[in-house]
Amino acid sequence: MHNIRQYQLPLQRYMAMMDLQEGNERLFYKLLIDNVEELLPIVYTPTVGEACQKYGSIFSRPQGLYISLKEKGKILEVLKNWPERSIQVIVVTDGERILGLGDLGCQGMGIPVGKLSLYTALGGVRPSACLPITLDVGTNNEELLNDEFYIGLRQRRVTGQEYADFLHEFMAAVKQNYGEKVLIQFEDFANHNAFDLLARYGTTHLVFNDDIQGTASVVLAGLVAALKLVGGTLAEHTYLFLGAGEAGTGIAELIALEMSRQTKTPIDECRKKIWLVDSKGLIVSTRKESLQHFKKPWAHEHEHVGNLLDAVNAIKPTVLIGTSGKGQTFTQEVVEAISSFNEMPIILALSNPTSQAECTAEQAYTWSKGRAVFATGSPFDPVEYNGKTHVPGQANNAYIFPGFGLGV
Incomplete structure (x- = not known):
């Protein structure tokens, strides 16, 4: 904590915490649980918003699982690449409406990572049972498309049937790989998709939308x-x-x-x-x-x-x-x-x-x-x-x- 407090900028503290989460997960959660009021604004809102905006330029090691359009038809295989087998909760985003910041594409990953760290720190769910996922279906954010450090697909978002098919394959693969009881939290989807997804999968999967x-x-x-x-x-x-x-x-x-x-x-x-x-x-x-x-x-x-x-x-x-x-x-x-x-x-x-x-x-x-x-x-x-x-x-x-x- 002494070292983390040396950093002047919240974003520097965020980066230090993320490094710690990768390098010594047990210590990361010990710190977060013991200093929740001080560290919550760092690993979660508001600092996580700035982190998502700059995710490409502060990127060191990937956290969470990225599934992109290029992997359509192979989503189940991609899920099987994740090292943990018994997953209880997935937080998934497509990055279209991150907080009040809008479309951050693939860089929205900061949100599922941050949310799931709170499932552990505040809810006591085992970290190994948590899986953050970002579905990379492109971005309509011009600034990111032209940013040399953008980490996602450089293309406009897919919509309509192609988007629906991709989501459907993902939802089916999750159930096939992790069983009926895995909880899927939809996070920071745009309005038009969020309500549809909740209505479509509310009867077949264990889902909720945190924003709604x-x-x-x-x-x-x-x-x-x-x-x-x-x-x-x-x-x-x-x-x-x-x-x-x-x-x-x-x-x-x-x-x-x-x-x-x-x-x-x-x-x-x-x-x-x-x-x-x-x-x-x-x-x-x-x-x-x-x-x-x-x-x-x-x-x-x-x-x-x-x-x-x-x-x-x-x-x-x-x-x-x-x-x-x-x-x-x-x-x-x-x-x-x-x-x-x-x-x-x-x-x-x-x-x-x-x-x-x-x-x-x-x-x-x-x-x-x-x-x-x-x-x-x-x-x-x-x-x-x-x-x-x-x-x-x-x-x-x-x-x-x-x-x-x-x-x-």
Whole structure:
């Protein structure tokens, strides 16, 4: 720990930890378990985001298993090359939507590696039972395609039937090689694929999507805890989301399910308490025709509202949740508006890494005059406001998936 603390930059600490994981796995986990608060931001969000962006240039030894399009027809053989036989959990990505950073292609490997180290450090799953996989189906990131250090295929992403066939071969091979009981965690797939994969393989494989389901569980837990401070039941609050992708719609659906369970009301009724804003404004019924299928349940009766500030003023939410992947979108006007009609507004700026957070802890507490109940996806330091220290919560999936995986 003394040596790791000598490094000034988080990325240098990350590289030191990865070297340690390769060279002395037992010591790596001993350090991580004993210093979890200090090292979690290094091996996981936010530093892992920067590591993925620079993965090609900090690459020393490959971690995890890469399966590329060139190996179509031979995926089972590739899986058999992995030295460990009894795998219990696989975290797989195709790198198309890494955190809030977008398409990082093959360099998204940092995420499955980081997630699985938490299965061990926080869930106690044997490291040898964990398998990080990146499916290399190309990248649409021009910068990476032109980067001499990019480690993946230099081609545009394949889509449609070719993509579906490749994924299908992978899912079949995993089951054939590791049996019915291997848990597959889908990680950082783009929206259009994530929902399809979950629907397609939910009945045939043991699968979950951490971005849709893990995030939802953690945020619901956060809301249940926040209500102890703010008062009221889930159904008595009004929710407004910025961002209507996997995380946003996943959280919204779980809140509605729990509301329905508590009040014995049909879920369609409960959904009406929850509003979503996407890049085109508030999701309302007049837009239904043009919406992607996962947004349709959230299209309620309301006139068109073009931006977040107007939506806050129109809907008057008690809870504001950011899952947009866009930094600094909870502006001073937005936070002041929600604070003007709530004694204690619940504000969750969930996008990762820190650079993509909708607002910082300091902004949330300052603009709400210290009244916000606030949590973020990446860690923020405590903030002093008017002589009182506010400690922001961290609504991060690390609280869910290691224990969930262990339970499964």
